[in-house]
Each structure stands twice: as structure tokens, then as C-alpha cells.
Amino acid sequence: MKIKLSSVYVDDQEKALRFYTEVLGFAKKSDFSNGTYRWLTVTSAEDPAGTELQLALNNNPAAAAYQQAIFQQNQPAANVFTDNLKTEYESIKGRGAQFTMRPTDVQYAWIAMLKDTCGNLVQITQLKGW
Template sequence: MRVYITSVFVDDQAKAKAFYTEVLGFKVKHDIPVGEYSWLSLVAADQEDGPEVLLEPAAHPAVGPYRAALKADGIPATSFAVDDVQAEFERLGSLGVEFTQEPMDAGPVMVATFDDTCGNLIQISSYKA
């Protein structure tokens, strides 16, 4: 068994697509219209056959309270691996990304958390050398 796809609920798929591709650096794998929304999945730019992140519409009534509770408690919706949390923190900060948690030591990893502008907190992490 392996990870194929995971969802991140977003308020606006077009806004999320722009943020996740232009700022975070993901690449669109699928953008297939399905009614008023799209099957919009992304992959790491250097892993076109790797796991996909589905930017899923947050229209279901259960999603709003769930995401609001996570965000209020400072809990990330998901975590993305990076090579160097400090370097990525600086790169994203220079692009205007708002961090809710600056890089911190969390045992074997460094982590930081930012607001994805689409209703979620996202954590980045890297293992320490």
C-alpha cells in the first residue's frame, strides 16, 4: 500500500491553484472540469508520478466547522516535506506568505506552519542532518 492522493479542502480552487503552483512550486497533474468545480490535483515539480494533492472544494457542510476548529487550534491540515525548513521559511516569507509558527526544533525534525490563503494551515518539515 502507498499514498496515491490526499485532499486539502480549499475555499477557491482558482486561488488555491495559483498559490500552490506559483508560490509553493507544485505542478498541476490534473485539472478536469466536473460541474462547477474541477478535479484539480498537484504533484511535486520533481515527482510527476509521485503522490498527488487534491485541491478539493470546501463546499460540503461538514468541512467548514472542521477546518475552523483545526485553524483555531493551530493544527495544520497537512504537512509537506522540504529540504531545509529555514531556507523555505525565508523563501516563502519573501513572497508574502504569512507564517503562524516560525521554524522550530521538534526533535528529529524542524517544522514551521503557514496560512495557505485558502482556509488552511500547512506545515513544512525537514529531518535534521
Template sequence: MPKVSYCSVFVDDQDRALHFYRDVLGFELKHDIPMGPHRWLTLTAPGDPDGTQLLLEPDEHPAVKPFKAALVEDGIPATAFGVDDVAAEVERLAGAGVTVVQAPSPAGPVTIAVVDDTCGNLIQLFS
């Protein structure tokens, strides 16, 4: 049976992405392997080193940047992450200088919010 091993987020700057996803959101570095001008850069959820890896992938393919721009223009997140308490997490992130695009709001059985990852993406948080 297949399982999700990697989830890619296309980023315009791998160093800035590493800072945001590791130092601000709290993911843990799994791999940082040089690959020519870029890196194989993956992170995992805190305390889950064998879990699904988030791949911070360079957005250099010609189709990616227009796709990312269209998603942002339409307010569509590139991916979503579950958190224990979305309101508390958004408060923490806003205090760290993260741009909150959509404040926590109910969406059926969950509460969602959207933040800017500083690398060309919107990221949804939910609890």
C-alpha cells in the same frame, strides 16, 4: 499492497489554491478537469509527475468548513510537506508575501514551521 495515491486538502477557492500550491509552493499541475462548478485539480511534487497527487478539493460539504475552522483556531495544520531546509523555505515564502504562522522551530529530530495557504488551512513544513 496499498499505496498513497492522493492526499486531499479542502480549499475554499480552487483558483486561489492553484496559485498558492503551484505558483508559490512550487508543486506541478497534474490534472485540471472541469467537473460541474468545480474541478478535479491535482498537483505533484516538482520533478515527480507519477508521485502522490495533492487534490485541491472544494470545501463545500457542510462538515468541512467547521472542521477546517476548528483546526485553524487550534493551530493544527491540515497537512505537512517536507522541504530540504525549512528556514530557507520560510524565508522564501515570507518574501513572497505568505503569512508565517509559526517560525521555524525544533521539534525533536526535525525543524517545523507553519504557514497559511490562503484557502482556509494551515500547512506545516518540516526538514
């Protein structure tokens, strides 16, 4: 078995698509609608056949409550990995991202955290010695 899809709730799918593609550099994978429902996913531009991230609209009370609670607790809704956090941080910051945590040494890794403009925090991680 392998993980093929994970989801993150967003308050605006268009804004989320812009952020995840234009700021983080992911590629749009799937985008189709059925009435008011929209299935929207992105994937790594480096691994287009890899794991997809669904940008799911938080249009129900449970999704909105979950999204708000983890944001208020400073918990990331998504965690992405890089081999060079310093370079990614500077690049993403240059594209206008608002970081809530600069690159920080947390013993096993370097991490940084930023807002995705759609109600979430995203953590970027560079593992050490793995």
C-alpha cells in the same frame, strides 16, 4: 500499497491553485470539471509522478466545519517535507507567504507553519538525522 492521493479542503480553488503552485512551488497535475464539480490536484515539481494533493472545494457543511475546526486548533491540513527548511522558509516568505510559526526546533525535526490563503495551515518539516 502506496499513498497516491491526499485531499485538503479549500474555500477557493483558484486561489488555492495560485498559492500551491506560485508560493509553494508545486505543479498542477489534474484539472477538469463536470458541471459545477472541479477535480484539481497538484504534485511536487521534484516528483511529478508522486503523491498528489487534491484541492477540494469545501462546499458542504461537513467539509467547512472540519476545515474551520482544525484551523482554529492550529492544526495543519497538510504537511510537506524539505531537506532545507531555512532555505525554503526564506524563499516562500519572499513570495509573500504569511507564516504563523517561524522555523522551530521540535527535537526530532525543524518545523514551520504558514497560512495557505484558503482557510488552512500548512506545516513544512525538515526531519533530523533520518
